[in-house]
Amino acid sequence: MRMWIYILRRLILLIPVVMGVMTITFVLISALPIPTRLASLYGSPPLRDARIYYPTGPCATDSSKNCTNPAYAHYLDKSGLNQPIPYQWALYIYNSFTLNWGTVGNGSTAGYYFASAQGQSVITVLGWFLPYTLELAALSLAIILAIALPLGNLAAVNRNRPIDQSARVLSFSGYALPGFLLSSLALMGAVIVVGSGTHFFASSPWCSVGETTWSEFSGSWPAQNCYGVIGNSGYPLWLTGGYISHPTGFPTIDAIANGAYWLALDSVVRLIIPALVIAFGSIAILLRFVRNSMLEVMNLDFVRTARAEGVPEHTVIKRHAGRNSLNVTITVLGLTFAGFIGGFPVIEDVFHLNGVGLLLALSVETAHGGIDFGLVFGATLLFTLIVVVANIIVDVLYAYLDPRVRLG
Amino acid sequence: MDAYKRTWFFLRRNTLALFGLGVLIFFVFVAIYATTQPLPYYSMNSYCATNNSNPTTFTSQNTTNSVPAPGLPNGTYSWKVLPVTESGLRYAATPSSGTIHVDGTRVVVSIVFGAGVPSSPSAASPSSGLSADIKASYGVTFVEADLPFETPWTISMNYTSPNLCISQVGTVCTYPAGSAVPGPGCYETPFENPSDIAPTLNLAKFSAGPLPLGSLTLNPTVSNNFFSVYAGLLRGSDWSLLLATSIVVSGAMIGLVVGAISGFFGGVVDETLMRLVDIFLSIPQILFVIVVIAVITQGNHTFLGLDANNTHIFLLIVGFLVTWWPFYARVVRGQVLVVREQKYVEAARAAGAGKGRIIRRHIIPNSIYPVFIQMSLDVGTIPLLIGVLVYLGFNIFPSSYFPEWGAISANSVLELQLFLDTCTQATGCIVPWWQILFPGLVLFFFAISVNFLSDGLRDALDPRLRR
Numbered sequence: 088m089r090m091w092i093y094i095l096r097r098l099i100l101l102i103p104v105v106m107g108v109m110t111i112t113f114v115l116i117s118a119l120p121i122p123t124r125l126a127s128l129y130g131s132p133p134l135r136d137a138r139i140y141y142p143t144g145p146c147a148t149d150s151s152k153n154c155t156n157p158a159y160a161h162y163l164d165k166s167g168l169n170q171p172i173p174y175q176w177a178l179y180i181y182n183s184f185t186l187n188w189g190t191v192g193n194g195s196t197a198g199y200y201f202a203s204a205q206g207q208s209v210i211t212v213l214g215w216f217l218p219y220t221l222e223l224a225a226l227s228l229a230i231i232l233a234i235a236l237p238l239g240n241l242a243a244v245n246r247n248r249p250i251d252q253s254a255r256v257l258s259f260s261g262y263a264l265p266g267f268l269l270s271s272l273a274l275m276g277a278v279i280v281v282g283s284g285t286h287f288f289a290s291s292p293w294c295s296v297g298e299t300t301w302s303e304f305s306g307s308w309p310a311q312n313c314y315g316v317i318g319n320s321g322y323p324l325w326l327t328g329g330y331i332s333h334p335t336g337f338p339t340i341d342a343i344a345n346g347a348y349w350l351a352l353d354s355v356v357r358l359i360i361p362a363l364v365i366a367f368g369s370i371a372i373l374l375r376f377v378r379n380s381m382l383e384v385m386n387l388d389f390v391r392t393a394r395a396e397g398v399p400e401h402t403v404i405k406r407h408a409g410r411n412s413l414n415v416t417i418t419v420l421g422l423t424f425a426g427f428i429g430g431f432p433v434i435e436d437v438f439h440l441n442g443v444g445l446l447l448a449l450s451v452e453t454a455h456g457g458i459d460f461g462l463v464f465g466a467t468l469l470f471t472l473i474v475v476v477a478n479i480i481v482d483v484l485y486a487y488l489d490p491r492v493r494l495g
Numbered sequence: 496m497d498a499y500k501r502t503w504f505f506l507r508r509n510t511l512a513l514f515g516l517g518v519l520i521f522f523v524f525v526a527i528y529a530t531t532q533p534l535p536y537y538s539m540n541s542y543c544a545t546n547n548s549n550p551t552t553f554t555s556q557n558t559t560n561s562v563p564a565p566g567l568p569n570g571t572y573s574w575k576v577l578p579v580t581e582s583g584l585r586y587a588a589t590p591s592s593g594t595i596h597v598d599g600t601r602v603v604v605s606i607v608f609g610a611g612v613p614s615s616p617s618a619a620s621p622s623s624g625l626s627a628d629i630k631a632s633y634g635v636t637f638v639e640a641d642l643p644f645e646t647p648w649t650i651s652m653n654y655t656s657p658n659l660c661i662s663q664v665g666t667v668c669t670y671p672a673g674s675a676v677p678g679p680g681c682y683e684t685p686f687e688n689p690s691d692i693a694p695t696l697n698l699a700k701f702s703a704g705p706l707p708l709g710s711l712t713l714n715p716t717v718s719n720n721f722f723s724v725y726a727g728l729l730r731g732s733d734w735s736l737l738l739a740t741s742i743v744v745s746g747a748m749i750g751l752v753v754g755a756i757s758g759f760f761g762g763v764v765d766e767t768l769m770r771l772v773d774i775f776l777s778i779p780q781i782l783f784v785i786v787v788i789a790v791i792t793q794g795n796h797t798f799l800g801l802d803a804n805n806t807h808i809f810l811l812i813v814g815f816l817v818t819w820w821p822f823y824a825r826v827v828r829g830q831v832l833v834v835r836e837q838k839y840v841e842a843a844r845a846a847g848a849g850k851g852r853i854i855r856r857h858i859i860p861n862s863i864y865p866v867f868i869q870m871s872l873d874v875g876t877i878p879l880l881i882g883v884l885v886y887l888g889f890n891i892f893p894s895s896y897f898p899e900w901g902a903i904s905a906n907s908v909l910e911l912q913l914f915l916d917t918c919t920q921a922t923g924c925i926v927p928w929w930q931i932l933f934p935g936l937v938l939f940f941f942a943i944s945v946n947f948l949s950d951g952l953r954d955a956l957d958p959r960l961r962r
Contacts, residue, residue: 433883
C-alpha cells in the first residue's frame with residue numbers, strides 16, 4: 088500500500104517540476120521577437136503571404152487599434168501575444184499540457200530536408216522521429232548495463248589490483264573522448280575493417296542507395312535521410328509508407344511484427360555502432376558508481392557475517408553484496424539516461440539516424456533558412472519530459488528495492 | 496613508521512592520482528607559458544609573394560596540327576578543357592579538368608569529348624563524340640593529335656605554386672608535391688588542398704618547423720587559410736582551463752549554498768529547493784545552451800546590455816552554469832543529511848552555537864569532499880561539451896579559428912567529413928590525421944588526468960572507504 092502512495096506522491100510532484108521547466112522555456116520564448124513566435128506557433132507562411140507574420144509599415148510589431156493589417160492582428164489575437172505576460176504564461180502552460188506545441192515551418196533546415204513535415208504540428212513530427220531515438224537509447228542502455236555491472240563488481244572485488252586499474256583506464260578513455268570524434272572514427276574504422284576500405288570514397292557515401300559498406304552501418308530505414316534525396320530506401324513499400332512504419336512506428340518491432348526478420352536484424356545492425364559509441368562514453372560514470380557502492384557494501388557487517396559463516400565468496404558477492412549495491416547504480420542509471428539524451432544530436436548526425444536529436448540539430452542549423460523554434464522548444468520539452476519520467480521510474484525502482492525509502 | 500616509509504607508501508597508493516595531478520599542473524604551466532608567447536591565432540596571411548604566384552597558361556587550338564607548347568617545368572599542373580559551342584552544338588569534355596604531374600617522363604591523359612548537345616532547342620540533332628589523346632612528353636613538346644575533324648577547342652594548363660608564409664617565425668614557403676625545393680625552410684603541400692600541411696617535426700635533427708603539429712584549416716582548397724595546430728593547442732589551454740574552471744567553480748558555489756541550506760533546514764525549504772533542483776536537472780545541458788544562444792542571437796534586441804555580437808562567451812558560461820549547479824546541490828544535500836545527524840553537530844548545538852555557526856564551522860567543511868570530486872570531474876567534461884556545440888555549427892566564439900580545445904577538435908572532425916565527401920580519387924587523398932590525433936590526445940589526457948585526480952581525492956577523503 089505504501090508503494091502506491093509513494094508512486095502517487097511522485098506523480099503528483101511531477102506536475103510542479105514540469106510546470107517549472109515550462110516556465111523556464113517560456114522565459115526563453117518570450118525573448119524572441121513576435122513574428123518568430125508566430126511562425127513557431129502556426130508554421131511559416133508561404134512566401135507570398137510573408138506579410139502575415141512579417142508585416143512592414145505601422146503594423147510591423149504593433150498590435151494596437153491603429154493596426155491596419157487584419158491578418159497580423161488576427162494572428163496576434165489568436166495566439167494571445169498581445170496580452171500581458173501572465174496571461175501568455177498561462178496560455179503557454181495550457182498549450183503545453185494539451186500537447187499543442189506549435190507547427191513546423193518551412194523556413195528552416197529541418198523543413199528543407201523533411202519536406203513532408205512542413206505544416207505538421209510539432210508533436211506529430213516529433214512522434215515520427217522519437218521511436219528511432221528510443222530504440223537507440225534502449226540498445227545503449229542494454230550494452231551499458233551488460234558491460235558496466237559485471238566490470239564494476241569485478242573492479243570492486245579486486246580493488247587496486249591490475250584489473251581494477253585497467254578497467255578504470257579503459258572506461259575513462261571512453262569518458263574522455265568526445266562523442267563526435269569517437270563516432271567519426273568508429274564509422275571510418277568499421278568501413279575500413281569490414282569493407283577493406285574499398286567503398287571508402289563512394290560517390291554518395293551517405294545514402295543507402297546501392298551496396299556500399301559505409302551505408303550498412305549508418306542510416307535508418309524506412310525513411311532515408313540522404314540529404315536532399317528523400318525516397319524509397321529499397322525496402323518493401325508496405326513498410327515504408329511515409330516516415331513511419333506500421334503498426335507501431337518502431338522499426339525493429341514493426342519488422343518483427345510484419346514478419347520481415349532480416350529487416351529487423353538489419354535495423355539492429357545499423358544501431359550497433361552508434362550504441363557502442365554512446366555506451367563507451369557512459370560506461371565510465373556507471374562503472375565508477377558501481378565500484379564505489381560495491382566497495383561500500385562490502386565493508387558492512389552483514390557481508391562480514393556471511394563470510395564468517397562460511398558462505399562461498401562468489402555467493403557473497405552475488406547475493407549479499409550485489410543486491411544492496413544496486414541502489415546507487417539505479418540512481419546513476421537515471422542520471423546517465425538524462426545525460427545521453429542530450430548527446431544524441433551529434434551521434435544521430437554522424438550516423439544519419441532519423442531521431443529527435445537529428446531533428447534538433449537540423450532545426451538549429453541556419454544553412455537552409457532560420458532556426459525553427461517550434462521544433463527547438465518542442466524537442467526541449469520532450470527531452471525534459473523523458474528525463475522526468477525516467478527519474479520517476481528510477482525512484483520507483485529504488486523504492487521497490489529499498490524499503491527504507493518507502494517508509495522514511 | 497618513519498617519514499620515508501610513509502611517503503613511499505603514500506606515493507605507492509596514490510600513483511594514479513599523483514600522475515593526474517602532475518598532468519594537470521603541466522597543463523596549467525602550458526597555459527601560463529602560452530600567454531607569454533605572441534602567437535597569432537587567427538588565420539595567417541600570406542606575407543611573401545614569389546614569382547610563382549601567377550599561373551602560367553598556354554592554350555592550344557586547331558588540333559589537326561600538333562602545336563609545340565612552351566617548355567613545361569617539372570611540377571604538378573592543373574588543366575581544364577573549356578566546353579565548346581560549334582554550329583549550335585555544345586561539346587563538353589570528360590573529364591573536363593584534372594591534374595598531371597610532369598617530372599621528365601611521358602604523361603598521357605585521355606579526354607573524351609561528349610556528343611554535341613543542342614545548346615538551344617531549335618538547333619541541329621546531336622552528332623557523334625570526339626576524342627583526343629593529349630601527350631605531354633619530356634619537357635618540351637605538347638602534342639595533340641587524333642581528332643577526327645577540325646574543331647576549335649581550348650585546353651589551358653595552370654601551374655600555380657601555393658605560397659604560404661607564416662609570420663613571426665620567419666618566412667616559410669611551400670611548393671607543390673614533386674617539384675624542386677625552392678629554398679630552405681620550405682614545406683611541401685598537396686596541390687589539391689594546399690592548406691593541409693602535415694607536421695614538420697624532424698626528430699632526427701631535433702628541429703621543428705613553424706608547423707610542428709601540422710595545420711588546421713576549414714577550407715583546405717584555399718591557400719593561406721589555416722593555423723598551426725601547435726599554436727592553437729597551446730593557446731587553447733588557457734581558454735579551456737578558464738572556461739572550465741569558471742563554470743565549475745561558480746556552479747559549485749551556488750550548488751553548495753543551495754544544498755547546504757536545503758539539507759540543514761529540511762521540511763518545506765528542503766522540498767521546495769529540491770523541486771527547484773529537479774526542474775533544472777531535467778533540462779539537458781547542451782540543449783539549454785543551444786536554446787539560449789539561439790534565442791539571444793535571433794533578434795537584434797539587447798538583453799541586459801548584451802547583443803548578438805559580443806555575448807557568446809558570456810552566454811556560454813551562463814548557459815552551462817544554469818544547468819550545472821543542480822548536480823552539486825543534490826550531492827551536497829545528500830552529504831549534509833548525513834552530517835546533520837552526527838554527534839559533533841549535536842554537541843555544538845548543546846554548547847549554544849547558532850545555526851549559521853554550525854553550518855559554517857561544522858556542516859560545510861565535512862560535506863565538501865564530494866564537491867571537490869565532482870568539480871575535478873566536471874572540469875574535464877566542459878571542453879568536450881563546447882566541442883559538441885561547435886560541431887553542431889554554433890558560432891559561439893568570435894572567430895571560426897578560435898583556439899579552444901573543443902573547438903579545434905570539432906573543426907577538425909568537420910573538416911574530415913568534408914574531406915571524405917569531396918575526395919574523389921581512389922588513392923592519393925591524404926587524410927589529415929594530425930588535425931584529429933593531436934587535439935584528441937590533448938583532450939584525452941586532460942580528461943583522464945582529472946579523472947585520476949578525482950579518484951585519488953575520493954580515496955583520500957571518503958570516510959566510508961577508510962580502513
